[in-house]
Amino acid sequence: MDANAANLTAQGDVFGNRWEAPFGRASTAFERVLRANGRGFRAGTTLKLEGDDNGAVYVVLSGWLAMSKSLANGARQIVDIVVPGGIIDPSSAQSDICAVQIETLSYARIAVVARAEWMRLSEADASVRRFQAMTTAAALSRMSERMLRLGKASAESRIAYALIELCLRLSAIGGGSGNTYHLPLTQQRLGEYTGLSSVHVCRTIRRLTRGGLIDMSDHMDIVIHDIDVLACIADVDLEVLRRQIIVESTATVL
Amino acid sequence: MDANAANLTAQGDVFGNRWEAPFGRASTAFERVLRANGRGFRAGTTLKLEGDDNGAVYVVLSGWLAMSKSLANGARQIVDIVVPGGIIDPSSAQSDICAVQIETLSYARIAVVARAEWMRLSEADASVRRFQAMTTAAALSRMSERMLRLGKASAESRIAYALIELCLRLSAIGGGSGNTYHLPLTQQRLGEYTGLSSVHVCRTIRRLTRGGLIDMSDHMDIVIHDIDVLACIADVDLEVLRRQIIVESTATVL
DNA sequence: CGGTACTTTGAGGCCACTCAATCAGTGTGG
DNA sequence: CCACACTGATTGAGTGGCCTCAAAGTACCG
Numbered sequence: 317m318d319a320n321a322a323n324l325t326a327q328g329d330v331f332g333n334r335w336e337a338p339f340g341r342a343s344t345a346f347e348r349v350l351r352a353n354g355r356g357f358r359a360g361t362t363l364k365l366e367g368d369d370n371g372a373v374y375v376v377l378s379g380w381l382a383m384s385k386s387l388a389n390g391a392r393q394i395v396d397i398v399v400p401g402g403i404i405d406p407s408s409a410q411s412d413i414c415a416v417q418i419e420t421l422s423y424a425r426i427a428v429v430a431r432a433e434w435m436r437l438s439e440a441d442a443s444v445r446r447f448q449a450m451t452t453a454a455a456l457s458r459m460s461e462r463m464l465r466l467g468k469a470s471a472e473s474r475i476a477y478a479l480i481e482l483c484l485r486l487s488a489i490g491g492g493s494g495n496t497y498h499l500p501l502t503q504q505r506l507g508e509y510t511g512l513s514s515v516h517v518c519r520t521i522r523r524l525t526r527g528g529l530i531d532m533s534d535h536m537d538i539v540i541h542d543i544d545v546l547a548c549i550a551d552v553d554l555e556v557l558r559r560q561i562i563v564e565s566t567a568t569v570l
Numbered sequence: 571m572d573a574n575a576a577n578l579t580a581q582g583d584v585f586g587n588r589w590e591a592p593f594g595r596a597s598t599a600f601e602r603v604l605r606a607n608g609r610g611f612r613a614g615t616t617l618k619l620e621g622d623d624n625g626a627v628y629v630v631l632s633g634w635l636a637m638s639k640s641l642a643n644g645a646r647q648i649v650d651i652v653v654p655g656g657i658i659d660p661s662s663a664q665s666d667i668c669a670v671q672i673e674t675l676s677y678a679r680i681a682v683v684a685r686a687e688w689m690r691l692s693e694a695d696a697s698v699r700r701f702q703a704m705t706t707a708a709a710l711s712r713m714s715e716r717m718l719r720l721g722k723a724s725a726e727s728r729i730a731y732a733l734i735e736l737c738l739r740l741s742a743i744g745g746g747s748g749n750t751y752h753l754p755l756t757q758q759r760l761g762e763y764t765g766l767s768s769v770h771v772c773r774t775i776r777r778l779t780r781g782g783l784i785d786m787s788d789h790m791d792i793v794i795h796d797i798d799v800l801a802c803i804a805d806v807d808l809e810v811l812r813r814q815i816i817v818e819s820t821a822t823v824l
Numbered sequence: 825c826g827g828t829a830c831t832t833t834g835a836g837g838c839c840a841c842t843c844a845a846t847c848a849g850t851g852t853g854g
Numbered sequence: 855c856c857a858c859a860c861t862g863a864t865t866g867a868g869t870g871g872c873c874t875c876a877a878a879g880t881a882c883c884g
Binding site: 367383385386387388389391392393395405407408409410411413415416439442445450452453454455456457459460461462463464466467468469508510511551556559560561562563564 | 621637639640641642643645646647649659661662663664665667669670693696699704706707708709710711713714715716717718720721722723762764765805810813814815816817818
């Protein structure tokens with residue numbers, strides 16, 4: 317836990333010290349709300365349980381969050397991972413209950429905005445609405461991609477896809493450098509993300525590293541050596557995927 | 571194909587003859603747009619391919635749609651099924667391209683609203699925005715539920731969940747009666763929805779019917795005999811699920 | 825009545841799972 | 855400082871659920 321926090325803090329120059337960076341040019345009212353509601357959470361904190369009542373919208377300023385669901389037998393599926401710049405509206409069809417569990421994967425700074433306040437902000441500012449719409453569309457796109465792989469792809473393909481998705485998303489917000497980045501995930505968690513057992517995640521990653529496609533050291537420091545082959549295994553077109561899951565230039569929208 | 575159309579037409583008293591029913595009390599501007607843009611599509615029509623440019627929002631007035639994605643090898647995953655009253659905004663992060671393929675599962679009446687017009691409508695009317703937000707939240711909830719099962723649940727559980735989800739959704743809009751309803755899906759399609767091969771869908775359904783839990787006749791006329799046991803297999807709480815995936819009383823919102 | 829689309833059942837194989845043991849790294853208390 | 859606990863990664867062995875291939879059965883339709 318604290319190891320994760322330390323890792324993230326080490327990236328502080330990217331997210332930590334400029335927590336408002338993803339929203340640098342945000343309209344002043346929006347920015348003010350984010351500042352006023354920003355709070356820090358330790359790695360592993362549960363913000364919301366399935367079925368909790370749901371009074372807030374979360375805007376991720378730094379760090380990583382996971383949205384997950386569980387079966388009665390304890391099996392867990394991470395439904396989406398959210399990185400800085402993301403918005404989480406945990407409401408389900410009846411907006412008063414939450415359909416997923418939300419927890420931090422690393423130390424994270426999050427603006428916890430009360431629903432009423434978020435509604436006011438959103439009603440008052442069309443650019444906030446536009447930004448939220450784009451964020452939601454991106455989330456739907458990447459969930460669709462992941463569903464496709466959960467249903468139909470091999471373990472190798474699922475892992476390759478996850479590595480590529482997170483690489484693209486991190487690059488877009490200035491995390492990592494080139495094809496090198498750190499994931500604040502254990503193999504267990506990566507398994508919950510890809511629908512695999514932790515044992516099989518291990519074997520699959522080993523196969524990829526032995527094939528020279530990637531390197532992995534020190535609890536998920538990833539280097540992608542041959543992203544084209546990896547993209548081929550993942551069955552994605554990098555440019556197409558980028559346009560579908562990456563919200564370009566937050567600053568331009570807001 | 572035409573068999574499906576015929577089946578749906580047979581339900582005409584529910585959706586067919588009163589295509590505007592799901593939006594009966596919609597604000598006049600909204601209702602006018604739906605009427606002006608309503609079009610009929612035969613079963614099996616592809617409205618949108620992955621990667622197509624994306625100039626419209628679809629509002630389903632009657633019939634069923636599927637949103638799907640495919641791998642290079644042809645394997646397909648149905649990412650979501652949309653029933654009357656649903657809104658489909660096929661935009662991805664960059665709103666000009668479409669991340670999924672959209673096609674009709676039955677004869678369907680759909681309001682195809684140009685993006686610009688939809689934006690105008692949405693900007694002008696907060697209740698339209700609220701309705702779209704609820705629809706989106708419901709879609710996210712059910713996708714989350716399905717992802718959980720794709721990743722972690724047995725074939726039996728996935729099928730049971732799909733039957734229950736669609737039963738609840740149909741009941742909510744007055745389709746079927748009690749626990750009896752018709753699905754305009756082949757076993758192949760149901761497999762694409764649940765991440766199973768059509769062969770295994772067959773075996774699994776057979777097991778459920780032999781167990782007396784459900785009946786299935788005549789190309790997916792479903793009767794759920796023991797919904798409690800089915801819910802147990804699907805690992806859901808019916809009431810909780812309903813609140814998470816069902817948009818209550820469309821008419822009240824609009 | 826042949827053609828087509830879908831369902832059903834059998835046989836066999838493989839991928840990913842579970843169980844289990846070992847190893848490595850890190851923090852902790854004596 | 856070291857023994858210990860604890861968490862996570864790694865590897866082996868064995869199993870089983872779901873897949874693929876294949877063939878036959880059924881319903882519908884021109």
